[in-house]
Amino acid sequence: MRAAVLETRGREGLKFRDIADPTPGPGDAVLRMHSVGLNRVDLYMRDSGVGITHSLPLIQGVEGAGVIEHAPAGSGLKVGQKAILFSNAFCGKCRYCLAGDQTLCTKADIQGEHRHGTLAEYFATPAYCVLPLSDDADLQGAGALMVGHLTAWRMLFGKARPLIAGETVLIVGIGGGVAVAALQLALMSGARVLVTSSSDDKIARAIAMGASGGVNYRTEKKVYEQVLALTGGEGVDMVIDSVGAASWGDSLRSLRRGGRLVTCGATSGSNPGADLQRMFIRQLEVYGSTGGSMDEFRQLLALFGRGGIKPVIDKVYPLAQVTDAFDRLSAGEQFGKVLVSIG
Numbered sequence: 001m002r003a004a005v006l007e008t009r010g011r012e013g014l015k016f017r018d019i020a021d022p023t024p025g026p027g028d029a030v031l032r033m034h035s036v037g038l039n040r041v042d043l044y045m046r047d048s049g050v051g052i053t054h055s056l057p058l059i060q061g062v063e064g065a066g067v068i069e070h071a072p073a074g075s076g077l078k079v080g081q082k083a084i085l086f087s088n089a090f091c092g093k094c095r096y097c098l099a100g101d102q103t104l105c106t107k108a109d110i111q112g113e114h115r116h117g118t119l120a121e122y123f124a125t126p127a128y129c130v131l132p133l134s135d136d137a138d139l140q141g142a143g144a145l146m147v148g149h150l151t152a153w154r155m156l157f158g159k160a161r162p163l164i165a166g167e168t169v170l171i172v173g174i175g176g177g178v179a180v181a182a183l184q185l186a187l188m189s190g191a192r193v194l195v196t197s198s199s200d201d202k203i204a205r206a207i208a209m210g211a212s213g214g215v216n217y218r219t220e221k222k223v224y225e226q227v228l229a230l231t232g233g234e235g236v237d238m239v240i241d242s243v244g245a246a247s248w249g250d251s252l253r254s255l256r257r258g259g260r261l262v263t264c265g266a267t268s269g270s271n272p273g274a275d276l277q278r279m280f281i282r283q284l285e286v287y288g289s290t291g292g293s294m295d296e297f298r299q300l301l302a303l304f305g306r307g308g309i310k311p312v313i314d315k316v317y318p319l320a321q322v323t324d325a326f327d328r329l330s331a332g333e334q335f336g337k338v339l340v341s342i343g
């Protein structure tokens with residue numbers, strides 16, 4: 001089969017080439033892949049991969065959707081069904097899995113990170129990670145749904161006190177997959193949304209989608225002052241931040257007293273000043289979040305299945321042009337998801 005195979009680190013190490021079809025183990029299903037969304041972690045795996053146990057060559061891709069090609073007996077899956085993947089083949093036995101929070105699994109086994117991923121014509125994974133979709137499901141949207149929307153879902157509703165109607169949330173760095181998903185989901189919840197970006201065009205697009213305002217952090221020296229001005233001097237109830245060091249100070253200063261900051265990434269650096277005095281005096285709540293549980297995924301899929309959410313697709317590339325797709329993501333110019341089409 002054809003696949004995007006990481007042979008050595010870096011841009012030139014990712015090859016579009018032939019590789020043996022996957023051999024499903026007992027309990028594994030096989031999907032004929034249709035669409036695969038790209039994520040920051042794909043760039044991280046391509047260029048570094050430090051801290052993630054794996055070996056090269058590795059087929060990349062951590063999410064995706066397709067059509068079931070092989071279904072193990074007793075799985076309840078049917079050949080020919082459309083399906084979406086849950087990225088983490090969790091163990092189901094550790095204390096965290098038993099408590100229903102697969103994101104904390106001590107034996108996390110994530111496709112495209114710890115094992116072969118989805119940027120291939122065929123993909124094998126435990127059947128419990130394959131969730132059937134309806135016959136009329138949008139496979140392109142499904143391929144771009146899991147990482148961005150599930151991460152955003154947990155950040156908004158699953159981790160801190162859930163965002164509720166009437167509250168105001170600040171989404172840092174609008175344009176990336178998680179940030180755009182958070183914008184969509186926050187608006188659905190009835191919250192007021194403010195965004196930041198280095199691009200006036202991205203802010204304008206967010207406002208066109210329903211955001212109430214935005215701050216350009218490239219042209220405004222003090223982002224938090226603008227945020228306070230947009231909230232009558234009080235600050236926002238929640239900040240969704242995947243940027244890290246570069247935005248951290250403004251994110252903390254943008255919160256109202258008792259507000260909550262949820263972080264899921266550190267693309268600009270991992271060690272900002274903590275500003276502890278501000279955190280305890282103003283009693284701020286800071287949460288780390290990654291991915292989402294199977295139960296949160298089922299909630300998200302129920303919404304997707306009713307047509308309640310549709311991922312914003314920035315650009316679609318054929319698998320043969322996977323390096324161009326990675327370049328698009330690396331440049332940070334996208335608004336929504338960069339998608340690789342396989343089917």
Ligand SMILES: [Zn+2]
Pocket residue numbers: 090091092093094095096097098104105106107108
């Ligand atoms: Zn586990």
